[in-house]
Amino acid sequence: MNSIPVLHFLYLSIILFSIGLFGVLIRKNAISVLMGVELMLNAVNINYLAFAKYWNWNTLTGPVFVVFVITIAAAEAAVALAIIISIYRQMKSTNVDEVHYLRG
Amino acid sequence: MIEYSWLIPTMPALAYAVIILFTRRSKVLSGLISILTMAACLGLSVGILIEVLAKAPADRVISISWSWLEIPPWTAHVGVLIDPLSVNMLLVVTLISLLVQIYSWGYMHGEVRFSSYYSYLSLFTSSMLLLVLSNNFLQIFVGWELVGLCSYLLIGFWYFKPEAADACKKAFVVNRVGDMGFLMGVITIGMVFQTFDFAEVEKMVSTGVANGTFQTGFIAGIALLLFCGAVGKSAQFPLHVWLPDAMEGPTPVSALIHAATMVAAGVFMVARTYSLFLVDQHAMTVVAFIGGFTALFAASIALAQDDIKRILAYSTLSQLGYMIMALGVGGYTSGMFHLTTHACFKALLFLGAGSVIHGVHNQDIWKMGGLWKKMGITAATFVIATLAIAGIFPLAGFWSKDAILAAVYESQIPGHIVLYFAAVFTAFLTAFYMFRLFFVVFTGEPRDHHAHDHAHESPFTMTIPLMILAILSISVGWLNLPGFDAYSKFVYHGEFHEEVFNWTMAWASLLVAIAGIILSALFYYWKVFSAEKTAETFKPIYLLLKNKYYVDEFYGWMVKKFVFGLASICTWFDDNVVDDGMVDGSGWITRKMGSLFSLTQTGYVQNYALVIFGAVAVIYLMVSF
Numbered sequence: 230m231n232s233i234p235v236l237h238f239l240y241l242s243i244i245l246f247s248i249g250l251f252g253v254l255i256r257k258n259a260i261s262v263l264m265g266v267e268l269m270l271n272a273v274n275i276n277y278l279a280f281a282k283y284w285n286w287n288t289l290t291g292p293v294f295v296v297f298v299i300t301i302a303a304a305e306a307a308v309a310l311a312i313i314i315s316i317y318r319q320m321k322s323t324n325v326d327e328v329h330y331l332r333g
Numbered sequence: 334m335i336e337y338s339w340l341i342p343t344m345p346a347l348a349y350a351v352i353i354l355f356t357r358r359s360k361v362l363s364g365l366i367s368i369l370t371m372a373a374c375l376g377l378s379v380g381i382l383i384e385v386l387a388k389a390p391a392d393r394v395i396s397i398s399w400s401w402l403e404i405p406p407w408t409a410h411v412g413v414l415i416d417p418l419s420v421n422m423l424l425v426v427t428l429i430s431l432l433v434q435i436y437s438w439g440y441m442h443g444e445v446r447f448s449s450y451y452s453y454l455s456l457f458t459s460s461m462l463l464l465v466l467s468n469n470f471l472q473i474f475v476g477w478e479l480v481g482l483c484s485y486l487l488i489g490f491w492y493f494k495p496e497a498a499d500a501c502k503k504a505f506v507v508n509r510v511g512d513m514g515f516l517m518g519v520i521t522i523g524m525v526f527q528t529f530d531f532a533e534v535e536k537m538v539s540t541g542v543a544n545g546t547f548q549t550g551f552i553a554g555i556a557l558l559l560f561c562g563a564v565g566k567s568a569q570f571p572l573h574v575w576l577p578d579a580m581e582g583p584t585p586v587s588a589l590i591h592a593a594t595m596v597a598a599g600v601f602m603v604a605r606t607y608s609l610f611l612v613d614q615h616a617m618t619v620v621a622f623i624g625g626f627t628a629l630f631a632a633s634i635a636l637a638q639d640d641i642k643r644i645l646a647y648s649t650l651s652q653l654g655y656m657i658m659a660l661g662v663g664g665y666t667s668g669m670f671h672l673t674t675h676a677c678f679k680a681l682l683f684l685g686a687g688s689v690i691h692g693v694h695n696q697d698i699w700k701m702g703g704l705w706k707k708m709g710i711t712a713a714t715f716v717i718a719t720l721a722i723a724g725i726f727p728l729a730g731f732w733s734k735d736a737i738l739a740a741v742y743e744s745q746i747p748g749h750i751v752l753y754f755a756a757v758f759t760a761f762l763t764a765f766y767m768f769r770l771f772f773v774v775f776t777g778e779p780r781d782h783h784a785h786d787h788a789h790e791s792p793f794t795m796t797i798p799l800m801i802l803a804i805l806s807i808s809v810g811w812l813n814l815p816g817f818d819a820y821s822k823f824v825y826h827g828e829f830h831e832e833v834f835n836w837t838m839a840w841a842s843l844l845v846a847i848a849g850i851i852l853s854a855l856f857y858y859w860k861v862f863s864a865e866k867t868a869e870t871f872k873p874i875y876l877l878l879k880n881k882y883y884v885d886e887f888y889g890w891m892v893k894k895f896v897f898g899l900a901s902i903c904t905w906f907d908d909n910v911v912d913d914g915m916v917d918g919s920g921w922i923t924r925k926m927g928s929l930f931s932l933t934q935t936g937y938v939q940n941y942a943l944v945i946f947g948a949v950a951v952i953y954l955m956v957s958f
Contacts, residue, residue, distance in 0.1 A: 253942055262939075329936025 238279035246272035259313045259323040263306065270302045334380035335395055338413045341377050341423065342466060344370045345459035352452040363448035367455045368434045374462070375427040382420050390822075390829070393417055396468045396532060406527075414468030414531065417824045421669060422465040422601055425676045426594050430458045432798035433589040436684050439794035440585050440691055450490060454589070457483035461594050465601065469529035470519045473602065477515065477562065480595045481508050487590060488582040500578040507575040511565015518558030525555075535608045542612055553613030559606055560620060567599025567653045570627040574885055576650055580642040584687030587642060592649050592683050593676035600656045600672050607665060607826050618746045621661025625741075625752040628654030630882070632762040636769075637868075637878035640696050641686045644770050648722065649679055651759060655737055658756065662749060664740025665826040671737055673820075674729035674809050678721040681802035685715040688795055689774060692788040695781070698770060703779040707788040710796045712775045714803040719771045721806040723764035724846045726839075729810035734760060735839045736813065742838065757845055764849025772857035 245268055252265025274295045281291025317323050348370040356362040385393050398412035413419075434454055441450055460483055464476025481504075489501030519529070525547075526534050541547040563569070568576035579591050590596070603610065603620065610616050631650035638644045652675050659668030688711040689704060690696055705712045721728040724735065738760070741753045779785035790796070812820040815834035822829065855861045868875040880886070935941075 250946060254939055254946075325938050328938070332934060332936030 235279055235283045238275055242272045242275040242279070245269075245275065257324050257326055259316065259325050259328075260310075262325060263309050263313070266309075267302060267306065270298055274298055334377060334384045335415050336397075337377060338381055338415055338466065339397075341374050341427070342459050342462040344374055345455040345462070349452050349455040349459060352448055352455065357448045357452075360447040363451050364434075364438055367451040368431065368438070370455065371427060371431040371434055371458065374458070375424075375431050378420070378423040378427045381415060382424060385415060385417065385420050386823070394532075396530075398468060398530070407523075409471050410469055410530070411472055412468040413466045415466075418601075418604055418669065419465050421673060421824055422597075423462065425597075425673055426458065426461050426465060429593040429676055429680050430454070430461075430589060432801060433585045433680065433684070436588075436687070436795050436798040437583075437585045439792040440687055441583065442792075446490070450487075450583070453483055453486050453490070454586075457487065457590060457595070461598070464598055468531055470522055470531070470534070471529045473605070474516065474519050477566065477598065477602075478512070480590075480598060481505065481512070481566070484508075484579070484590050484595055487586040488579045490583055490586065491581070494581065496578075497581040500575075500581040504575040504579050507572050508565045511561050511563070511572050514558045514561020515563075515565075518555050518562070521555050521558065531605065538608060538612060549613040550615075552609055553616035556606065556609040556613070556616045557619060559609065560603065560616070560623075563599030563603050563657070564623065565599070566602070567596050567657060568650055569599070569623050569654060569657055570630055571884070573627060573631065573650050574888065577643050577646040577881070580640070580646050584642065584683060584690055587646070588680045588683030588687065591646065592679040596649065596653055597656070597672050597676065600653065600660065600668060603657065603660050604665060604669055604826075607660070610660070611663075611826075614746060617661050617663065618748075619661075621658050621741075621744075621746055621752060622748070624654045624657030624659070624661050625755050626654070627651070628658060628759045629755045629762075630654075632759045632766065634878055634881050635766045636762065637875055639698055641689065641698050641701075641770065641774065642683070642696055644698070644766060645679070645682050645686055648682075648763065648767065651763060652679065652722070655734070655756065655759070658752060659737040659740055662741050662744035662746055662752070664737055664744070666821050666824055666832075667733065667736035667740045669824050670813060670820055671733040674721070674733040674806075677802055677809050678718040678729060678806040681714060681718040681799060681806050682722065684795070684799055684802065685711050685718060688791040688799065689715075691791050691795070693781075693784040694787070695784055698773045700781040700784055701774045701779075702777050702781075703775070703785060704788055705775040707785070708775075708790050710790060710799060714796075714799040715775065716771060717803045718806050719767045721810075722767055723850060724760055724842060725850075726843055727807075727810070729806050729808070731839070731843065732810035732813050735835075735842055736832075738842055739832075739835045739838055742835075757842060760842055761845045761849040764846040765853045768850045768853035769857050772853065776858055 249265045249268030249270075249272060252268065253262050254265075256262055256265065277291040277295050277298075281289075284291075313323055316328060320327060345367075348366050351366055352363045356366060394414070394416040396412060396414045398410040400408050401411045402409040434451070437450065437454070441447055444450060457480060460476050460479030462476075464473055464480060467473040467476055485501045485505045488504055489497050491497045492501075522534060523529055526537050528534060528537075538547065538552055542549060542552065565572045576591060576596065580587055582591070610620060628651045631647045631654060635644050635647035635651065638647060652671070656668045656671050656675070659665075659671060688708065689701065692704070692708055692711075693701055695701065717728070721730040724730045738753065738756055741749055741756055746752075811817075815836075818832075821832060856864050856867075877883070
């Protein structure tokens with residue numbers, strides 16, 4: 230495990246983050262957007278662990294934060310899915326472009 | 334007694350509070366509280382006079398201070414300053430106030446707001462005594478404004494009459510003009526000398542001028558700023574216009590405030606700050622000429638007036654001008670002496686006029702006539718006061734007026750000969766118009782029989798003060814009999830100078846006064862000449878005098894032309910620049926900015942996400958390069 234350089238983790242993380250960002254910005258389906266967000270969060274988690282491993286494994290700050298992020302991501306997914314379901318009930322659609330009531 | 338001197342302004346203030354808070358419903362109780370308080374003040378003042386007289390002349394100045402407000406590095410003090418000048422004023426104010434309050438008992442009989450009237454009189458006397466006793470510029474200013482307020486309240490006592498309401502506003506506004514200068518003078522003194530105390534300022538001025546720290550012109554500037562206040566309060570030209578209108582108030586008020594005491598506050602203030610004026614001769618010259626001009630100017634207007642109180646008001650203006658002129662030519666003692674005698678005979682004249690008005694319910698002298706038989710005491714006391722103001726030997730006015738004429742004649746200021754002749758001519762006019770008033774009102778045939786039949790002598794509460802004042806009008810002048818000189822030895826500024834009474838000049842001025850009386854009698858008693866025909870012959874002059882030189886009209890025109898002009902420019906600025914430009918403009922800009930930025934609110938959630946990530950990217954780039 231020590232043989233894998235830290236940069237490789239960062240490459241993985243950046244690829245994952247970019248895929249997530251792409252999904253968030255491009256996909257029209259609200260569930261896909263949500264999935265993009267989850268990918269981005271996981272990219273961050275990888276960063277945390279990689280830096281924790283190569284920097285200082287003793288303080289546990291990085292792994293603890295990862296646990297928090299996973300928890301919050303779960304809560305966020307629950308709230309987001311609830312919102313998506315109510316939007317679907319209202320509009321019979323989950324296309325984010327059709328939800329623009331707040332246009333100025 | 335001197336240690337209790339702080340009670341003198343405090344007691345009437347308490348009387349005011351008690352009347353307003355508790356005894357307003359009982360007229361008798363309110364009046365009694367006010368009168369008894371005043372009697373106590375008079376008693377205290379006499380006690381202080383006796384105590385001061387017992388001291389050696391050098392020890393007669395006693396100043397006591399209490400700290401009032403401390404705002405470091407400043408401390409404002411309240412205090413009392415007992416010296417011959419303030420003792421003199423104390424006696425004048427408390428005595429006249431007491432007599433006027435007794436007189437008011439009869440005059441204001443049946444008045445609904447009787448208690449309020451007495452409470453105002455108490456408040457006025459308290460403020461006036463605060464002013465008179467003050468030992469610093471701050472306190473004198475507080476008293477100064479308070480007497481102005483009381484004057485306003487009492488002129489407008491019958492506020493339901495539109496003339497009274499207008500007159501009290503006019504008095505207040507005109508006084509503001511003078512008080513502005515006074516306030517600026519006081520502030521300058523505070524800034525330059527770091528103290529308001531009269532004695533300390535006086536000392537700093539004398540040492541500062543001697544060693545060249547202060548230029549005399551600078552001190553003269555401060556003195557003239559203070560003099561602005563005196564011009565307003567003592568109704569000198571050009572701020573004299575409020576005093577004749579102030580006659581709308583009850584007549585006893587005119588006697589107390591607008592003849593004997595408050596209007597003399599300006600003269601008193603100049604005397605109090607005399608060392609500032611003495612530094613520069615130009616300041617003294619300005620003071621003397623304003624006084625002399627007012628004396629002549631007002632006396633000439635009084636020739637053609639028909640309202641009994643207005644004639645007396647212009648006479649007051651003229652006599653105040655005399656006092657100011659006396660101070661301006663260096664006649665400190667003669668100015669204050671004339672203030673004292675004038676307070677007695679002018680209060681008597683006003684109270685006598687009040688008695689006449691009480692009898693005939695009219696103020697137009699041409700509706701009176703032949704009142705001598707109906708109102709014996711009033712007429713007798715009135716003629717004494719008239720002789721006194723005309724300066725007839727041996728009444729009070731003779732001694733004080735003559736002292737002023739001598740001071741003017743012997744002074745060193747440029748143009749004092751002009752002033753002297755103006756003053757002598759004023760004395761002639763004074764004798765003429767005062768006897769015109771007397772002859773028209775009290776002698777001859779009644780002109781209005783209805784009013785005449787109704788006329789009656791006033792009750793004793795009114796006649797007793799008249800008689801006391803008549804005795805004073807005769808005898809107060811004797812304080813300064815040549816060789817006796819009790820007054821001159823008591824009230825003086827700096828070193829005492831023995832003054833030799835100039836009998837030649839005295840007889841000359843007496844002759845002038847008698848000439849005035851005889852001329853007046855020829856017109857209005859024996860009717861050798863016809864006043865109407867003379868008025869017809871000199872119609873332009875008569876109209877000019879009758880309309881008071883159109884000063885009020887000129888001020889009205891000035892206000893219309895300049896003040897309203899300035900106001901319309903300001904209105905235009907307000908409407909177009911402030912309202913349309915700035916207020917509406919800021920609203921317009923806000924709305925336009927809002928509609929511009931609302932374009933960014935697309936409602937597409939992915940747009941927002943793009944902007945957020947774009948912004949993060951931009952910030953990252955900015956931070957890393």
